[in-house]
Amino acid sequence: MPPYLIANWKMHGDRARVSAWAYAVNAALAQLPSPPRTVLCPPQPYLATARAALPHNAQLMLGAQQCHHEKSGAFTGEVGAGMLADLGCRYVLVGHSERRAQGMSDAQVVASAEAALQAGLVPVICVGESRAAYEAGQTTQMLDAQLVPLRALSSTQYLVAYEPIWAIGSSKTPQMQEIAAAHRHSKSVLGSATPVLYGGSVNAGNVGEILGLAEVAGALIGGASLEIQSMCAMIAAVTTRG
Numbered sequence: 001m002p003p004y005l006i007a008n009w010k011m012h013g014d015r016a017r018v019s020a021w022a023y024a025v026n027a028a029l030a031q032l033p034s035p036p037r038t039v040l041c042p043p044q045p046y047l048a049t050a051r052a053a054l055p056h057n058a059q060l061m062l063g064a065q066q067c068h069h070e071k072s073g074a075f076t077g078e079v080g081a082g083m084l085a086d087l088g089c090r091y092v093l094v095g096h097s098e099r100r101a102q103g104m105s106d107a108q109v110v111a112s113a114e115a116a117l118q119a120g121l122v123p124v125i126c127v128g129e130s131r132a133a134y135e136a137g138q139t140t141q142m143l144d145a146q147l148v149p150l151r152a153l154s155s156t157q158y159l160v161a162y163e164p165i166w167a168i169g170s171s172k173t174p175q176m177q178e179i180a181a182a183h184r185h186s187k188s189v190l191g192s193a194t195p196v197l198y199g200g201s202v203n204a205g206n207v208g209e210i211l212g213l214a215e216v217a218g219a220l221i222g223g224a225s226l227e228i229q230s231m232c233a234m235i236a237a238v239t240t241r242g
């Protein structure tokens with residue numbers, strides 16, 4: 001199966017950049033016989049912008065950066081999973097560490113992932129250890145606290161993104177054998193068929209090596225996904241691998 005490349009724009013960009021990026025990256029994907037499964041997660045207001053820039057049969061897919069666990073209701077500023085599906089999203093990030101840092105609990109992560117599944121979206125559930133846990137050799141314990149609750153989900157149609165918090169936006173990555181071990185551990189908790197992506201300072205220089213690991217099904221990319229050229233370099237790197 002082609003690998004996943006998921007671009008998480010966080011709170012960056014504007015309408016013109018989203019539009020130009022979606023058009024150009026989709027055109028690049030359309031040239032490839034077996035393109036990576038590529039997803040753009042722009043800031044929420046630009047989802048419709050990205051969609052409008054894409055042809056009907058686009059290779060590039062859309063994802064959102066979060067969803068609320070309730071379908072609808074008095075939740076000012078929140079967005080429901082069904083609304084995202086209605087906009088053409090196929091994926092949604094759930095439990096990114098930047099949202100967990102704002103108080104999102106493990107229970108809310110499970111509830112949001114369940115809401116996404118019920119809406120027909122594929123949740124990309126983010127897990128990862130803190131620097132303190134990594135340095136104390138407690139990575140698997142911290143992962144277990146985030147992974148074990150996911151066994152309660154009603155479906156296994158989700159992706160996991162292993163993102164060590166200390167690797168995000170830091171230009172630091174774990175060693176290859178540490179990435180492989182964390183992925184193997186995640187699969188041992190959730191089932192060997194669970195696709196596990198890696199995230200944290202992925203760029204055009206390291207994506208080929210990381211996705212060359214048999215355990216790694218793809219990458220969740222922040223900073224290096226923002227520029228068209230860098231994104232296309234990553235697409236090329238994982239398309240020619242092997």
Ligand code: PGA
Binds near residue numbers: 163167220223
């Ligand atoms: P980064 O972000 O690639 O900029 O480290 C990854 C993420 O937070 O998903």
